[in-house]
Amino acid sequence: MKKSDKRRNFRLNSCSRLTLPIVLLSQSLFPATAIAKTSPDETVNCEILIIGGGLAGTASAYEALLAGRTVCLTEISDWVGGQITSQGTSALDEGQQQRSLNYFPRGYQELRTNIERYYGQLNPGNCWVSHSCFIPKDAQNILFQELQWAAKRGNGQLKWFPSTVVKEVETDTEGRMIKGVTAIQHTPKPGQPDLNTLPLSKIYQDAYRYEDSPQLKKKVIRFVPKTGAKSKPADWYVIEATETGEVIALAGVPYRLGLDPRDPLNPSSPTETSDPYCTQGFTYTFAMERTASPVFQEQPPFYSQYQPYYGYDPNPRKANFDYVFTYRRIWHPKKGQLMQFGGVKFTEPMPGDISMQNWEWGNDYRPGTSQDNLIYSHDQLEQTGQLKPGGWMGGLRQETLRKGEEHALGFYYWLVEGTTDSQLGNGVKQRQPNHILLKGVNSPMGTEHGLSKYPYIREARRIIGRSSSDYPDGFAINELDISSKDYFNVHYRDAIPTRMYYDVWRQVTRLEVLSRGATPVSQMQYTKRTRSTPFADAVGITQYTIDFHPCMTNSPPELPGNREREDVRWGYAPAYPSQIPLRAMIPQKIDNLLVAGKSIAVSHIAAAAFRVQSFEWAVGAAAGTTADFALKKGILPYKLVEDVSEHNSELSQLKQVLENNGNPTHFPEFEVGRR
Template sequence: MSTTTPAVHADVAVIGSGLGAVAAALAAARAGRRVVLAARFDRLGGQATTQLVPALDEHPHVETGGVSASYRAFRDLIRARYDGVANPGGGWVSRVCCEPSAAEAAIEELLAPQVDAGRLTVLRGLVPVAARREDGRLASVRLRRGDGAATDLVADVFCDATEAGDLLPLAGAPWVVGSEGRDAYGEPLALPGGPQPGAVQSCTVGFVVEHDEEADARPVTGPAPEGYELWRDAQPFTLEIAGWDDRKHRYRMFEHGPDGHLPFWTYRRLREGAVLGGRDAALINWAGNDYADRSSIDHPQEAYDQAKALSAAFLHWLRTECPRDDGRGRGYPGLTLAPEVAGTADGYAEEPYLRESRRLRTASPVRQQDLEPVPGLARAANRPDSGGLAMYHMDLHSRIGRPASAYAPTAPFQVPLSALVAREPGNLLAAAKNLAATQVAASAYRVHQGEWAVGEAAGALAAQSCDRSLAPAEIVGDRRELTRLQARLTGDGVPIAWTLDVPPGDPRFTAVQLLAAAGALRGRRAAELDVRPQESADAEERQALHEAAARLLGEPESVFADLDPTTWHMSWGDLAVALVQRALDQAAPTAGGARV
């Protein structure tokens, strides 16, 4: 018999277990709000833990810039678990490949100060099952445990950081899933024609294996998994994979492939035994076990069960039929599941790795064209309402009924705050893969660092909504409120514009970030990711800086007409600081002001 426990109250409620949920809760709590994080699983981290993808998918600039201070702290804490080893797994897909337990521990350490201060409460084992609205706002969300017990979470602002955007339909928010179709926005990677909501990307139930080389000499005992031959032939199982250039890339298990590609085994290796001691442990997340028969959105349990069965079949193939590197014989019987590394009873992921979520539906979602390289410029099209940064190629795996993958490069891009705000209810924010982006564009935000950036922006916006007693849309739509929020974000080490040579901690960071996001970059500074703040600004660049500073207030440039003429001889970065300080002083009566 189900029971209902007393309601839980918060300023900001974050629903979800993944990296977006962690980042949103952290951002809202460090802003001083009372936050409740309602997680589905005991382990926080999503992609990095329960979904078994702790080989972090990131952009090429991650070691030097383009990420927030909190995400960098997450990476640093993972490395600290291994006494500073930069890449504990030595996997070649990422600069940080680690065991799920290390990612989990890093997350818990990041959140601990907020929990200890009483600003953050983490509730685990809860699934959202219903929502109540009042006067166009989301008043509460009902959460249910596995034993049937339910509780209502009441908050001023809600962040949906679930893996599949589960809160959107419960709250009555407009949403979309699958392909919008090429007719909608003219995106080359969208499926031809009109909407195809069933064309959801594949999901994967990854698994972790160790390798005992001596056991390779022993035959595999026991029957093949049910349906093995069908899976093997339909996928098909192979170490070849289609490249972005439509050519087959050929791999070998432990040696370089005939095309020179690095070994399959080290692709997502999570533990490098030669460095850390013990055996290697590797994650298997490959085209061979991508499941694209049923939608993980429409049929979540069936998709998980079938994807897990597919992975079991792929493991059997690796152990029995995979061509050996020496060309003599088939299969590597020494590959065995590693539950202790996976953190699960059987070595398989606790939940599927979802490449797609329900997404907020708005009139102007982020599109493929918004993320593509712009000739002569180093960045994608600028978003003045930026709340963070991300970068990953648009990477569409097979879609239900459409087996072909699709790919397009991106330029360094931003997280527009307007893409996080639901039209209704007015106090609901997207905080993970469910931002207002098309299927094509969302495929570039879905990875670890992108999801973190979306969640962090949503958490900061939620906190300011509470601080100012304004709906999130009012903050994003009011230039002074938006400037105040962006100043808060940059003050917390969150970059909102790509300026790699002015990192968090630089005294010019906030000023450069605010003006760059407001459109101040011209000439060489627009053509490169380094803005050279120490160099002088010519007349055109000074004009661009003045215009951008005026935009921070939503007012004409004349508010800066009386600026001391000596500023004309300042460096570009020092002039940015002077202008932004003036702008924030002007904004102080209504937006609270901030020093830079």
């Protein structure tokens, strides 16, 4: 069914209403510890509790519902879908080979099919960065219907908790099992505006406080195993699917954050020591519509602070407004004539076209120091009291959220009124006043302010998997497991210590032998990877380029003349079609917790490829299926990977269930080594 008429119901507001109220719930650098509440307002039973309703959480719920499970699903926003809905990045990033093979999990395939059915085409925006760009609000409706269908077909039960944040995680006396999770659901008090009236930063810390506020009414919910559950050794499973790894921090699970030290498995790391403050940039997206005539645009009061950052790109081949507008165009009802710029062909933008903006030198916000980092490190969490009972406040810096919102709105003004380019100088940027920022509950982002409900998060806390003889320091997927780079060129020979250079060579040889199943003629026969590392415990597949949006060197990120952190892009490279091993989803310490989304055990560099939509769906589907399998079999997931050989019958059974359900665990063998 086509929806061409429906788009005109968007509420259109000019930039004159951009300005955000600069009123903070807390002006302190670190939040105060919240007051603990002794008893819940409601107790809810689950077989599987999924914390985080993004794409990974949605996929976990989809598979668990088809398996007939009682599923509780919480989400900080009021939409399921994460990246493509509440975060607004509604342009599917897919690896070229994976897309050409049409090799995706069944729920993701259904999503693509339903998008095409809804619009009458897969790419209603006729964008050129993807084969499918669409309206975030529509994707939320499509995904929620997909969950309802899964519950009906599988005879499962979905208990949906929007606007709900995790607050406390309760474990047994040995600290091995989660036996209860306390969460807080917030709603507007009578007479207060809708939750989507103000941007996230204005309610973020309030949402994590037990007590009611002048704005929000709170409901404390305790999630526990389903009444009468007799499954052993675990009577329920919790799936961590938050955008930043909240449960990981709350449960005291070992994790990494930010840059990893350079080592033979991650030779492109720009530092010899870890740096938890330099994570990939985050982005508040927005939608803008081309109009037939100029629109008055009022300059936001904070614009001058952020203006020194904005630019098309250091590459002049990207210095064209229509090129940027059509990059992630999500609605294109009337086709324009064919145009070309910088070697890219696209159809001319027309009045009524809508573009979603997610641009590196635009609305990306890229803090990278201890003064402004978004995701608090473990030490910062301890300093703020957030790891004490009742002290969890979300683990993010509210001030940085606020600045990211301002930065995004300033970018809209730069697009339509800016005349200078921070990367390419004067004389490049021209005014484009025939545009308007889309706002309102019926707009693409579903917010009165026009920004996405939640920022697009590219990097989260990443667990360290369990130790084994092959991985004595804990399992992780590393750069060398997936990258197609040639590590024996002059750059690496000169940039890393000689001993490490030869260690890298040995690791490449070892991994090639593992992949090929052949004995090398000499220890250094192979000079580069020809395929990704195969994993006997693979439960999903993914492919995407190792791509970076590096943090900036100095604070604040928008500082005039600031530059991104040097050499973070060293690791940039196409990635081979890869597998997602179950070991990457199993944390240390907690036995009934599975990790989905961007928080699996990957290095910083590998994480740059393990963050897109199809990956999130694949790892979520694996988590939901594994939780159901573990309940049926009465086995803890970590037991499945103690022996990852072909002789592990239960692991083989799990993989067969995934394959039978249309969730592939490997690419066709003859394709593995191609990009």
